Amino acid sequence: MARAATTSDAFNAIAEPQRRDILALLRAGERPVTDLARELGMSQPGASKHLRVLREVGLVRVRGAGKQRLYGLDARGLRPVHEWLGGFERFWNESFDRLDTYVQDLKQARQED
Amino acid sequence: MARAATTSDAFNAIAEPQRRDILALLRAGERPVTDLARELGMSQPGASKHLRVLREVGLVRVRGAGKQRLYGLDARGLRPVHEWLGGFERFWNESFDRLDTYVQDLKQARQED
DNA sequence: TTGAGGTATTCCGATATGGGCATATGATGG
DNA sequence: CCATCATATGCCCATATCGGAATACCTCAA
Numbered sequence A, B: 001m002a003r004a005a006t007t008s009d010a011f012n013a014i015a016e017p018q019r020r021d022i023l024a025l026l027r028a029g030e031r032p033v034t035d036l037a038r039e040l041g042m043s044q045p046g047a048s049k050h051l052r053v054l055r056e057v058g059l060v061r062v063r064g065a066g067k068q069r070l071y072g073l074d075a076r077g078l079r080p081v082h083e084w085l086g087g088f089e090r091f092w093n094e095s096f097d098r099l100d101t102y103v104q105d106l107k108q109a110r111q112e113d
Numbered sequence C: 001t002t003g004a005g006g007t008a009t010t011c012c013g014a015t016a017t018g019g020g021c022a023t024a025t026g027a028t029g030g
Numbered sequence D: 001c002c003a004t005c006a007t008a009t010g011c012c013c014a015t016a017t018c019g020g021a022a023t024a025c026c027t028c029a030a
Helices: A017-026 A033-040 A044-056 A075-089 A091-111 B017-026 B033-040 B044-056 B075-089 B091-111
Strands: A060-065 A068-073 B060-065 B068-073
Touching: A017 A033, A017 A044, A017 A060, A017 A068, A017 B075, A033 A044, A033 A068, A044 A060, A075 A091, A075 B017, A075 B075, A075 B091, A091 B075, B017 B033, B017 B044, B017 B060, B017 B068, B033 B044, B033 B068, B044 B060, B075 B091
Parallel strands: none
Antiparallel strands: A060 A068, B060 B068
């Protein structure tokens, strides 16, 4: 089996940096494909492909506007990610502490050599 | 070019559901590989591989304990993800609104057919 | 030392990726 | 209808993936 499809969920979709960039740009408002491509330094087909992925996981919506197609952010798709992360927030500081004791253990072990 | 390596960053590491499950389990405390494998219904080599990835992006720490190796959570690695997401929280409700108007546009367009 | 439990690594196959390029499809204005 | 701009798709490549199976590795105990 290969890796899960990028189109499977938001977690996979935002694993790709360029797609994160696209989403970030779209916070400023709707944009046509070519705009995004130019602004992010990618090819037009490249942008279209990434947008397709984002569309398929529901992070982005399209709207025809004359010849153009305006892509807009639909941030609700990020909620599952945020919720999953929420389960870990309380461990951030704790992890710091644990690491401290861990590092001290290492030092001690080194002295015992 | 293929997809970015899973070991490249936390975003890629948590794109895999089983790895998310491992991290979630580790919130309850350190565990040896076999434990995780059994509890999550995966093979021992499978668990080891996922743990390697998590180790390489710094989401997990190991500690030898006799024959066993205890894996523990290091949730700090999730911070970048959380921070990136933070930039979108304020768009969640707004997106709702936008979607409403979008749906209404669709309805209207359909009536005009 | 040898054996045994616990874990990591290697090799394999099937599959999905992202990028470049060419080209198909769409919509608009003459 | 045609030419044109805007976008989407298809195809190909090199590469990375995850999973399974076999096996190498490590640590302890006898």
